[in-house]
Amino acid sequence: MEVRISTNSVLMNVLFLLVIVAEFSDSQTYNSGFPQVVPNRQQFFQTEPITISCEGLNGLNGWRVMKKINGDVRTCASTWETSTGPCNIINAYPSSDTGEYWCEMGGLQKSNSVNVTVTDLESHVILEIPVYPVVQGENVTLHCRKKDANSSYSAKFYKNGISVGSSSSGNIMAPTVSKSDEGLYKCSIADAGESPESWLSVEGHPTVPYFKLYLVLCTGFSVLLVVILLILAGVFQHNKHQQTIRGHTEETSLTPSAHNSAASFQPPSSAQTVPAVVSIAEENNETYSLITKPRMSTEDHALESVQETYSIVRKPSNVKGN
Incomplete structure (x- = not known):
């Protein structure tokens, strides 16, 4: 088991989480987008057409164009059911169209506002x-x-x-x-x-608001702390695994040595001893008789190997008669 930790990948993950937190906090309070006004100007003559749209703002659809006219807040469309989509003002009038406009979705997200001024006929x-x-x-x-x-x-x-x-x-x-x-x-x-x-x-x-900066810093510190704990846990597991492998290696290296030592010590067999003795006896003109020790019981045989006893009978020398 190998623990490979890339510093760059860890930093990229931390930065990615920080960006998500910043965007989430921003979307929950006040979005930086603006309604799209066509044509792009604040002032209009009476009866000029104006189009105000929020579609595609922050990559989302289903926004409602809201307006505040003389302190009265309502949708730009005539009814709430038809208020999503662009707000098309065919003939602008000061009393009904001069005011503040913004986008809303679900009562949670709200865009920045723009001001529109419609002049009178004079x-x-x-x-x-x-x-x-x-x-x-x-x-x-x-x-x-x-x-x-x-x-x-x-x-x-x-x-x-x-x-x-x-x-x-x-x-x-x-x-x-x-x-x-x-x-x-x-x-x-x-x-x-x-x-x-x-x-x-x-x-x-x-500039970043202080509360948002505080939130981002706290989140970043928490994420960094979790990453450090994961690194330490990985290093601990790696060291533990290496110790286990080292112990198995030492046991394996000791077992064959003991086996080889036991196998290298073998007492000489009788089959190897007898021919050597007989060969020597023939050279000296000596005769040997093989005397075998009586067979032992099974219990004694397990404790002691077969022993063979040899007696040497010297062959009489050829003596010439007188």
Whole structure:
């Protein structure tokens, strides 16, 4: 058994769990998505069409477009049963369509909101300003639009009630937006009037709320602690297995030695001894008689091997007669 632990895989698993926790906590409180507004602007002339949709937000369908008009919260559609899907406003009116819009699903998930302003019939100027927040460093162009304009005109632009410039093309451009550009903007056209004010939101570098950061850190520490405990358990099992293998190896190495030692010691048999003795006796002209010890009982035979006794009878030498 081998314990192989990849540090990179462990770290990737920990980071993956942290991302899941962060997304889960985010979805349970406040999603970062926005309703899709077509066209992408905050201000509209009366009777203009507007489409507000939440479909596909965070990869999900079945959202309801909600709106808050003069403090009254209701679905964008006429009934709750038909409120899922896009909200199509064919003819926009100030009293029924100017307000705040957002997406909801199941009462748990809620998107960020956008503001829509519909002018009345007496207004002939609107400011085309992005409905979504812009990111620092991006290029933003604000357009002062005149109703039913057939010729060029000059427009003046204001931020928080203070003039920030004029343009003969009706456009004012900020090549590099910063947080300081955030504020209320409006424009005016000579002999046409003034647009409503709308807020330009500028996003800086995203920050993590303290409670969410605390949750992520606690979860990460818990996951890391579990990983360390699993590593220690694996190392312990590995050492225990190695000790078991080492013990079996030592027993196996000792058993054949004892067997070989016992097998190497064999007493000489009588069959090997007799021929050698007889051969010597023949050379000396000696005669041997084989005397066999009486057979022992089974019990004695188990304790003592067969013993053979030899007596030497010397052959008389040939003596010449006198």
